[in-house]
Amino acid sequence: MKYLDDYRDAEAVRRLAEAIRSEVSRPWTLMEVCGGQTHSIVRFGLDTLLPAELTLVHGPGCPVCVTPAHLIDAAITISRRPEVILCSFGDMLRVPGSKGDLFRAKSGGADVRVVYSPMDALQLAIESPDREVVFFAVGFETTAPANAMAVYQAKARGVTNFSIVCSHVLVPPAMEAVLAAPDNLVQGFLAAGHVCAIMGWEEYFPIIERYHVPIVVTGFEPVDILQGILLCVRQLESGRAEVENQYARWVSREGNLAARNVIHEVFRIIPREWRGIGSIAESGFGLSEAYADFDAARRFSVSDEPEAEDDSGCISGLILQGRRKPEECPHFGTRCTPEHPLGATMVSDEGACAAYYRYRRTERPEEAPA
Amino acid sequence: MSDGSESCPLSVDEGATVQLSHGSGGVMMHRLLEQVIFPALGDDPAAARHDSAVLAASDGRRAFTTDSYVVRPRFFPGGDIGSLAVHGSVNDLAMCGARPRWLSLGLILEEGLPIDELRRILESLRRAADEAGVRIVTGDTKVVDRGKGDGLFINTSGIGVIEHDLDINPGSVRDGDVILLSGDIGRHGIAVMAAREGLAFETTIESDSAPLHKPVLALLEAGLPVHCLRDLTRGGLAAALKELMRDSSLSARIREADIPVEPQVRGACEMLGLDPLHVANEGRMIVVLPPGAADDALEILRSFPVSQNAGSIGQISAGQPGRVVLESVVGTSRMVEMLHGEQLPRIC
Numbered sequence: 001m002k003y004l005d006d007y008r009d010a011e012a013v014r015r016l017a018e019a020i021r022s023e024v025s026r027p028w029t030l031m032e033v034c035g036g037q038t039h040s041i042v043r044f045g046l047d048t049l050l051p052a053e054l055t056l057v058h059g060p061g062c063p064v065c066v067t068p069a070h071l072i073d074a075a076i077t078i079s080r081r082p083e084v085i086l087c088s089f090g091d092m093l094r095v096p097g098s099k100g101d102l103f104r105a106k107s108g109g110a111d112v113r114v115v116y117s118p119m120d121a122l123q124l125a126i127e128s129p130d131r132e133v134v135f136f137a138v139g140f141e142t143t144a145p146a147n148a149m150a151v152y153q154a155k156a157r158g159v160t161n162f163s164i165v166c167s168h169v170l171v172p173p174a175m176e177a178v179l180a181a182p183d184n185l186v187q188g189f190l191a192a193g194h195v196c197a198i199m200g201w202e203e204y205f206p207i208i209e210r211y212h213v214p215i216v217v218t219g220f221e222p223v224d225i226l227q228g229i230l231l232c233v234r235q236l237e238s239g240r241a242e243v244e245n246q247y248a249r250w251v252s253r254e255g256n257l258a259a260r261n262v263i264h265e266v267f268r269i270i271p272r273e274w275r276g277i278g279s280i281a282e283s284g285f286g287l288s289e290a291y292a293d294f295d296a297a298r299r300f301s302v303s304d305e306p307e308a309e310d311d312s313g314c315i316s317g318l319i320l321q322g323r324r325k326p327e328e329c330p331h332f333g334t335r336c337t338p339e340h341p342l343g344a345t346m347v348s349d350e351g352a353c354a355a356y357y358r359y360r361r362t363e364r365p366e367e368a369p370a
Numbered sequence: 371m372s373d374g375s376e377s378c379p380l381s382v383d384e385g386a387t388v389q390l391s392h393g394s395g396g397v398m399m400h401r402l403l404e405q406v407i408f409p410a411l412g413d414d415p416a417a418a419r420h421d422s423a424v425l426a427a428s429d430g431r432r433a434f435t436t437d438s439y440v441v442r443p444r445f446f447p448g449g450d451i452g453s454l455a456v457h458g459s460v461n462d463l464a465m466c467g468a469r470p471r472w473l474s475l476g477l478i479l480e481e482g483l484p485i486d487e488l489r490r491i492l493e494s495l496r497r498a499a500d501e502a503g504v505r506i507v508t509g510d511t512k513v514v515d516r517g518k519g520d521g522l523f524i525n526t527s528g529i530g531v532i533e534h535d536l537d538i539n540p541g542s543v544r545d546g547d548v549i550l551l552s553g554d555i556g557r558h559g560i561a562v563m564a565a566r567e568g569l570a571f572e573t574t575i576e577s578d579s580a581p582l583h584k585p586v587l588a589l590l591e592a593g594l595p596v597h598c599l600r601d602l603t604r605g606g607l608a609a610a611l612k613e614l615m616r617d618s619s620l621s622a623r624i625r626e627a628d629i630p631v632e633p634q635v636r637g638a639c640e641m642l643g644l645d646p647l648h649v650a651n652e653g654r655m656i657v658v659l660p661p662g663a664a665d666d667a668l669e670i671l672r673s674f675p676v677s678q679n680a681g682s683i684g685q686i687s688a689g690q691p692g693r694v695v696l697e698s699v700v701g702t703s704r705m706v707e708m709l710h711g712e713q714l715p716r717i718c
Contacts, residue, residue: 004640013700045702091643107389116567116642222700338710339398349643359704 007221008044016226017049023233029055029185030232031178031322033171034192035062035350036220042355044222054233057185057322060174060277061192063139064091064348065320068273071167072097074297074304075136078165079110081300085128087121088136090114091348096341102136118150118164125154125162134296137164141195144168144285145259148266151287151294163296165304168285169272171195172203177280178321179211186322188232190218190225193247198263200255201243212241219247266291275344276317314343319352326356333357395604395650396709420539421462421601424532431532433468435459439524444491446565448557448577449652451524452495457579457652459528460502461601464583465655467538467590468530470502475509475526480519491522502581504528530583534590540617542597547686548664549622550657552585552677553578554630555607559650560638575634580653585674589657594667598658602651605709609648610656611694612708621693624684624706647696648709658686 006012032038038058041047047056060066076097079086086102093102093112106112111131115121118135125133137147147164154162171192178186191204196217204215214235218228228246235242245251263285272284287295297304313331318324326332326345336342338354345351349358391398422435437458444451456473463470475495479488499506536542561577563569582601589596598618600610607629615622631639631646639646653676659667664682671680694706 004636008699010699010701043704044698044700045704046700048702103389103391104387107387116569120568358707 004221007219007223009223012223013046013049013226016223016230020054020226020230020233021051023230023237024051024053025237027053027055028187028233028236029057029322030188030190030229031057031059031186032190032218032225032228033059033061033175034190034195034220035059035065035348035352036194037190037192037218037225038062038352039350039355040220040222040225042352042359045359046222046225049226050229054229055185056229057325058319058352059189059322060178060274060320061140061171061195062320062345062348062350062352063143063169064095065316065344065351066169066174066274066277067092067095067138067167067344068275069097070273071165071304072101073099074302075134075165076100076102076105076110077302078134078296078300079105079112080108081132083130084132084134084300085111085113085124086134086136087113087115087118087124089116089138092136092138094338094341095344095347118147119153122150122154122159122162125159126157129161132161132163132299134300135162135164136167138167140169140171140192141198141263142192144263144267145198145256148262151266151291152262154294155291163294163299164287165296166267166286167272168267169274170269170283170285171199172207173280173283174274174277175215176207176210177277177283179207179213181321181323183323186213188214188236189216190228190232191215191243193217193219193224193251196245196247196251196255198256198259200253201245201251202253204243208241208243214241215243217243217245217247217251219250274317274320276314276320278317312342314345316343316345316351316353319345326353327360329353391710394709395609398710400708421465422468422528422530424466433463433466433530433532434527435462435530436525436527437462439526440520441562442520443562443565444487444522446562446577447574448561449579450491450494451522452491452493453498454579454652455524455526456495456498456502456504457581458603459526460504460581460583461653461655463528463530464581464586465538465599465601466530466532467534467536467586467596467599468532468583469587470504470528470530470581470583472507472529473499473504473526474528475506476524477509477511478519478523478525479511479513480521481513481516483521488522495524498581502583536590536596538596538599540598540614543614543618543620543658543686544597544660545620545686545688546661547597547658548661548682549611549624549684549686550659550664550667550671550680551607551629551683552582552655552657552671553653553679554632554635555602555651555654556631556635556639556646556649558652559606560635562650563642564638569638571634571638573634575632575638578651578653580676582653582655582676585671585677586655588670588674589667592666592670594659594663594670596657596659596667600656600658602654602656604650606646606648606650607654607656608645608694608706609708611706612692614656614658615694616692618686619691620686621689621691621695622684622686623695623697625697626699627697628681628683630679630681647706656683661685
């Protein structure tokens, strides 16, 4: 962990913050793409070290946050079947669908289990031949290789009682959607380091060409994030728009080829519905035809088609696109809390609203009880 | 409660059911206590908020406590459900400054539990009791049908004798008091989670489960003006501090750099997306006392193996009641909040 301490060094943080202050000559708005970066920024109060001209807005890179309600509904419906064991990553359990969440399904008798890896779910399927094990495969490019590997192995080993509810989304199309919005404010990106560790950074070249924005591949620790901001600010101040790699200790230009291969073997690119944002073309993974038998929605004849958007008053879509901050929502900390979230940005630790609630809430004036 | 969330009812649903989160030591559990359990019992709930009740007797004061143990798995590195059932109740008594004396033992056994396993657990329980100087003086055993229990549940109640005149409770905490922490945090929670979920780390992380009454009694025997004691259990250091600040209507400022976390525990927390401040402990406490007594207290604490890494982690101040602020390792500050429900490992 000494390695980690180097990236949380108070002196290095102070020097970087000073360097950023000395380079900024006019207002700039940057977006950190990944929810892990948002969490780190709020947890360590990094934005409080930045000059007033520099605004950080929080991006769409929270996999729990953007999983649409209809897929959570589908997972809940499937979990209620007596033969099914529904496995999920932990933080998916509290995200509300249109009628409840997986925690409540569990307390109502559904066999819902937290796993740490899709391979654990596959193993459970092998050990439970009389049950149907369904894995809720959520995430960005970071979780896609392991999820793809679980399906690949299931097919190779002839495991017929394993399937996935697939809700995979991709980062570059979401960044393009942010830039294409008519009221976009974002002038530079801190790209998600872990996503690039899998995918490399070549896929950002077309975005830079089309929108002329700097994109800096950035890590997650305080020193990483401030270095990423400094590199991004330097590009903006000098009128450059390039891909730069702050996170060189993990990320190479071509990414992880073995991981990309298994993704391409198992998945195909499809349009995806993003919660609060809407449908984005070519923005997600679905199972390819050769692996369609492992699609839980198909296996259990459950609709995974989008229905009407919820009308809870949640503005998570605007938050995920960097167009609002959590405190600007009238429901923040009143009707909407991590315990009773109206939208998913309040659920996951990586959601901007949950991070603000956890680390910032009591700095606001006291709210009157509803 | 000072967490500002009292506007939320226990559940908005008709026919609500108990969820696991209601037992996790966070905001949801407090709400269950405040909205369902305390009102049903009628009496002033204040007494029930402490680790033990303090009862007056003709020859002095007694501390009385009860706790149930449902840990899964029953054996984990550094302990088992038997030793835990002793340490938990002994520590609850110690947090009133009481000398633990007598324990009751309630066993709920599930049909099918191997007798050998029961024997091993009872041997461990007996050993822990002997080490802590408490006697098991009464007990009860029930067996439930297969599938109606999780192998074995244990309840222990404890009685301790209070041999000092201090009021060790949140009401005695004062502006300016220092907060001492008795050692590194998070080991029990990570050890149990790793054993339960089959997570393998480079080295085995052992639970910190241990009795705390010896250092506590030594502080009192030295005549130090201890204002409050709180053992860290579910909800971790964060929950202990938040509860203490809520009940004392004061605020606390703590320094992240001074809170020891073993490298393996930190690594596991980073990997799983957990905050060590929220992870459970079973052999750690905070001691709150005036700054003038801090050095003497630390010297005494460090003379016992269970608290040899004790240190000062922060200070109490007036300020916004219930607030806990953490000065981060990078020199910024942030709020510390109680966890709302279960700790959920994150996706990536």
